[in-house]
Amino acid sequence: MHNQIVVTGIAGFVGSNLAKHLLDRGCSVVGIDNLSAGTLENVDPRVEFHKIDIRDPGIYPLLRGVDAVFHLAAMSCLTDCLARPLEAAEVNTLGTLNVLEAARQANAGKFVYADTSAEYEGIYKFPTPEGKIRPIGVYAASKHGGAAFCESYRELYGMNLTIVRYFNVYGPAQDWRRVVPPVMSAFINRMLRGERPIIYGTGEKRRDFIYVDDVNDFHMVVLEDPRSNGRVFNVGTGVNYSINEVYQLVEELLQTGLKPIYKPDLPGEAQVTLADITAGRGLDWQPKVDIHEGLQRSIQYIQERVLQAVTNSDV
Numbered sequence: 001m002h003n004q005i006v007v008t009g010i011a012g013f014v015g016s017n018l019a020k021h022l023l024d025r026g027c028s029v030v031g032i033d034n035l036s037a038g039t040l041e042n043v044d045p046r047v048e049f050h051k052i053d054i055r056d057p058g059i060y061p062l063l064r065g066v067d068a069v070f071h072l073a074a075m076s077c078l079t080d081c082l083a084r085p086l087e088a089a090e091v092n093t094l095g096t097l098n099v100l101e102a103a104r105q106a107n108a109g110k111f112v113y114a115d116t117s118a119e120y121e122g123i124y125k126f127p128t129p130e131g132k133i134r135p136i137g138v139y140a141a142s143k144h145g146g147a148a149f150c151e152s153y154r155e156l157y158g159m160n161l162t163i164v165r166y167f168n169v170y171g172p173a174q175d176w177r178r179v180v181p182p183v184m185s186a187f188i189n190r191m192l193r194g195e196r197p198i199i200y201g202t203g204e205k206r207r208d209f210i211y212v213d214d215v216n217d218f219h220m221v222v223l224e225d226p227r228s229n230g231r232v233f234n235v236g237t238g239v240n241y242s243i244n245e246v247y248q249l250v251e252e253l254l255q256t257g258l259k260p261i262y263k264p265d266l267p268g269e270a271q272v273t274l275a276d277i278t279a280g281r282g283l284d285w286q287p288k289v290d291i292h293e294g295l296q297r298s299i300q301y302i303q304e305r306v307l308q309a310v311t312n313s314d315v
């Protein structure tokens with residue numbers, strides 16, 4: 001496969017993994033990121049990288065002649081979105097509109113939008129199919145704004161567009177530096193350092209966790225299979241685990257004897273997420289990495305890359 005692909009948010013967790021996937025399959029990749037959350041060390045050296053904001057008109061020439069745009073750049077931290085709602089809307093809604101307009105003017109072949117299961121916050125049907133959404137929080141509403149413009153560009157201009165609605169993605173390069181880091185990397189990081197993991201609330205919230213390689217396998221399907229055109233897909237596993245169960249699984253692998261510290265619940269989070277992945281399976285895709293394997297790979301990455309780097313910078 002030799003395609004010219006643009007990935008926005010390339011210095012972030014999913015974008016950096018996606019870039020490696022595309023490069024390994026022979027694609028050329030142009031990467032866009034303002035490094036507000038992502039880091040340069042995440043960006044593969046084979047990428048043509050541009051440090052630029054998605055709201056900047058300077059992105060227009062970068063999309064010229066490309067076969068596909070994966071639009072992943074976003075203010076993705078829920079607590080940041082709550083603290084700075086206008087900025088969340090500017091980046092996640094207006095920023096997406098700017099990338100869409102750039103893709104339209106460039107006549108880009110395909111547009112893929114990274115949407116979120118937070119769109120289902122007010123929907124209580126499990127497993128949840130793609131049909132109905134009810135975003136409530138600032139993050140969800142701002143991401144929904146982006147998705148709404150995607151739908152309008154599809155209708156107005158016949159843009160070849162697919163919306164992928166990720167559930168909880170985990171794996172290597174997950175951002176562990178945040179104030180409240182994603183649960184998998186937070187547990188593993190703390191427990192490997194001999195610190196007790198922190199659980200917000202009772203630990204009984206349940207999440208559909210999907211390993212990042214499975215997400216990127218689905219991205220390849222979306223790129224190659226025309227049956228994905230014009231549609232929305234859940235990208236989850238159809239299985240969920242409570243936060244307490246995730247702690248148990250990590251503890252079984254690490255055997256630290258460290259017990260969790262329970263802190264007050266975080267506002268604006270769904271109690272349960274569980275994807276109905278019938279639509280994705282219909283494209284002959286299915287998640288392959290089970291949670292034990294995914295956690296093992298995440299532990300190995302954190303041991304080799306993160307803790308090693310921290311130790312080296314300490315000396």
Ligand SMILES: NC(=O)c1ccc[n+]([C@@H]2O[C@H](COP(=O)([O-])OP(=O)(O)OC[C@H]3O[C@@H](n4cnc5c(N)ncnc54)[C@H](O)[C@@H]3O)[C@@H](O)[C@H]2O)c1
Nearest residue numbers: 009011012013014033034036037038053054073074116169
């Ligand atoms: N990780 C998940 O579990 C998950 C779940 C659902 C949806 N998503 C969506 O997937 C996408 C990728 O998520 P992630 O976990 O990799 O997030 P991330 O925060 O690791 O990556 C986002 C990247 O976007 C960049 N960025 C932010 N604002 C920008 C701007 N104005 N201009 C240019 N770059 C900017 C950041 O620097 C960062 O590198 C996001 O759109 C997110 O909303 C992620």
